[in-house]
Amino acid sequence: MSDRSRKDECCIVITGAGGGLGGALASAYAAPQTHLVLWGRNAARLEETGEICRERGASVRTLSQDIRALSAVRERLAELDAECRIDLAFLNAGVSSGALPDGDPEPVEDACRTMEVNALGNINMAAFLAQLMRGRGGHIVCISSLAALYPLPDSPAYCASKSALAVYARALRAAYAGTSVRISIVYPGYVDSPMSRRLLGPQPLRISAGAAASLIRSRLEAGADDITFPFLPALGVRCLNLLPAPAASFFSRRFGFKVRPDDESPARG
Ligand SMILES: NC(=O)c1ccc[n+]([C@@H]2O[C@H](COP(=O)([O-])OP(=O)(O)OC[C@H]3O[C@@H](n4cnc5c(N)ncnc54)[C@H](OP(=O)(O)O)[C@@H]3O)[C@@H](O)[C@H]2O)c1
Numbered sequence: 001m002s003d004r005s006r007k008d009e010c011c012i013v014i015t016g017a018g019g020g021l022g023g024a025l026a027s028a029y030a031a032p033q034t035h036l037v038l039w040g041r042n043a044a045r046l047e048e049t050g051e052i053c054r055e056r057g058a059s060v061r062t063l064s065q066d067i068r069a070l071s072a073v074r075e076r077l078a079e080l081d082a083e084c085r086i087d088l089a090f091l092n093a094g095v096s097s098g099a100l101p102d103g104d105p106e107p108v109e110d111a112c113r114t115m116e117v118n119a120l121g122n123i124n125m126a127a128f129l130a131q132l133m134r135g136r137g138g139h140i141v142c143i144s145s146l147a148a149l150y151p152l153p154d155s156p157a158y159c160a161s162k163s164a165l166a167v168y169a170r171a172l173r174a175a176y177a178g179t180s181v182r183i184s185i186v187y188p189g190y191v192d193s194p195m196s197r198r199l200l201g202p203q204p205l206r207i208s209a210g211a212a213a214s215l216i217r218s219r220l221e222a223g224a225d226d227i228t229f230p231f232l233p234a235l236g237v238r239c240l241n242l243l244p245a246p247a248a249s250f251f252s253r254r255f256g257f258k259v260r261p262d263d264e265s266p267a268r269g
Pocket of ligand 1: 015016017018019020021022039040041042043045065066067068091092093094095117121143144145146187188189190191192193194195196
């Protein structure tokens with residue numbers, strides 16, 4: 001819960017803040033005069049991140065809310081904004097799914113859930129936040145993925161969902177051009193996190209969540225609005241799109257992987 005007046009602090013909302021990249025972003029931004037809203041579903045993990053951030057001098061509020069509950073999410077955002085005027089929001093919450101370790105294809109239920117969280121849940125937040133910030137300014141950062149830039153056969157819904165979010169955010173940026181609403185998109189390669197630890201296969205140039213968070217912060221502060229990293233995987237993905245389809249498919253399969261199902265997957269049981 002909040003514990004003092006927020007109007008004079010920089011208010012930052014981070015979804016998926018209970019660990020991984022979101023937890024690292026929270027630590028990277030935790031400082032005095034900063035109010036962090038740590039958003040997720042697992043209250044205990046959010047509280048763990050919160051403790052680290054409080055030790056760094058930030059004031060912290062944790063908020064447990066599934067981002068798939070679209071109208072409830074808009075209500076939460078409106079309440080937060082009335083309380084502390086959101087300056088910066090990292091739309092980082094996400095799930096991954098794909099081909100199963102036994103070689104079975106991605107379960108349909110997982111594909112739909114991935115689209116609901118990564119695409120619809122985040123688009124709902126981006127659209128509503130942009131309207132809240134219209135006229136007074138603010139910054140929305142959408143965490144997409146390098147997977148948005150090439151359709152990987154092992155994770156169709158993840159690629160589609162991250163691509164949907166990125167394309168939506170690019171269009172939103174164009175729609176708000178000339179206003180003080182800034183919209184940035186981050187396309188990370190492999191980042192060490194609970195999500196990437198469920199992937200079985202090569203993860204070239206995987207970096208730590210802390211390194212990814214500081215890189216994102218420094219590039220945003222330098223004014224970048226399309227952030228891809230690491231350099232070589234980002235270049236490789238762009239090259240795939242220039243190759244004839246059979247050649248691109250050949251190379252992309254060399255980096256194929258399987259995905260261990262998460263707790264919500266029907267394949268778990
Ligand atoms: N790891 C990588 O290699 C990689 C690469 C590119 C992009 N990304 C993206 O980076 C972001 C962070 O991922 P990560 O690697 O840090 O994975 P992670 O540790 O699994 O974090 C994902 C977070 O999203 C939250 N979340 C999931 N479903 C949610 C829902 N329905 N409502 C609210 N929160 C929800 C989870 O919180 P709860 O458990 O509390 O629900 C979790 O904290 C994701 O968008 C991911 O797609 C990751």
